[in-house]
Amino acid sequence: MSMKKSLFVGLAALALSACGGSQQGAAGGDPCGGADPCGGDPCSADPCGGDPCGAAAEGVGPLGVGAGYESWTALATDKWKSKTHGGRMVLTYVNDVGAEAYKTEDAEIPVGTVIVKPSWESDGAAGPVFVMEKRADDYDPDNENWYYSLYWPEVAPKWQKRLGKAVYWESPSDKVNYCINCHENYDRYLGGIPDEVKAY
Numbered sequence: 417m418s419m420k421k422s423l424f425v426g427l428a429a430l431a432l433s434a435c436g437g438s439q440q441g442a443a444g445g446d447p448c449g450g451a452d453p454c455g456g457d458p459c460s461a462d463p464c465g466g467d468p469c470g471a472a473a474e475g476v477g478p479l480g481v482g483a484g485y486e487s488w489t490a491l492a493t494d495k496w497k498s499k500t501h502g503g504r505m506v507l508t509y510v511n512d513v514g515a516e517a518y519k520t521e522d523a524e525i526p527v528g529t530v531i532v533k534p535s536w537e538s539d540g541a542a543g544p545v546f547v548m549e550k551r552a553d554d555y556d557p558d559n560e561n562w563y564y565s566l567y568w569p570e571v572a573p574k575w576q577k578r579l580g581k582a583v584y585w586e587s588p589s590d591k592v593n594y595c596i597n598c599h600e601n602y603d604r605y606l607g608g609i610p611d612e613v614k615a616y
């Protein structure tokens with residue numbers, strides 16, 4: 417093997433050990449040492465001092481689940497500041513499948529309901545888009561069968577060191593466990609809309 421090639425193979429192995437798989441603990445090169453790096457909101461506080469894999473993510477495709485949400489039912493009359501989503505300004509939209517159920521306290525949320533929460537940074541730039549989708553009964557029965565994603569195709573400069581240039585985390589990635597850990601505390605796993613801006 418030539419020098420060049422062995423150097424390349426060595427680097428590839430290093431890259432794999434740093435980023436190869438979401439389940440690994442400290443031994444796998446996780447700088448967070450096996451603790452849940454996202455036990456808090458990775459977007460509101462520094463979860464562990466840096467995402468070694470995020471920097472590699474140069475781009476993500478278009479939004480999948482939740483695409484087209486701008487034309488869905490807006491559940492709030494105005495943006496509000498969401499402490500639980502990084503202190504960002506947010507709105508919430510729901511598709512036709514779930515609109516009536518969302519607005520009706522205690523109604524069961526039908527399978528196929530998609531709820532999208534776009535957000536904005538303090539300077540008005542686009543923040544992450546947070547998505548939940550109600551899936552079929554066998555999807556994740558322990559957690560009321562919700563799918564989650566965080567989509568941020570153009571990460572704000574001040575977050576790039578930690579998150580890279582683009583982020584698309586979605587179930588079943590461990591990256592969204594922190595969503596579940598908080599949402600499970602709410603009825604129907606829904607945090608709801610603050611009274612001041614409720615559109616219904």
Ligand code: HEC
Pocket residue numbers: 456457497498499500501506508531532533546547548564565566592594595596598599605606607608609610
């Ligand atoms: C610390 C708690 C917490 C965390 C972490 C959290 N959420 Fe939320 N979420 C809430 C609360 C409370 C609301 C409603 C009030 C608000 O948005 O300010 C909400 C609202 C939402 C909504 C609108 C539907 C609803 O519940 O009424 C979506 C969609 C959502 N969150 C997705 C996510 C996703 C995806 C993640 C992870 C990437 C996440 N959330 C992380 C607490 C949390």
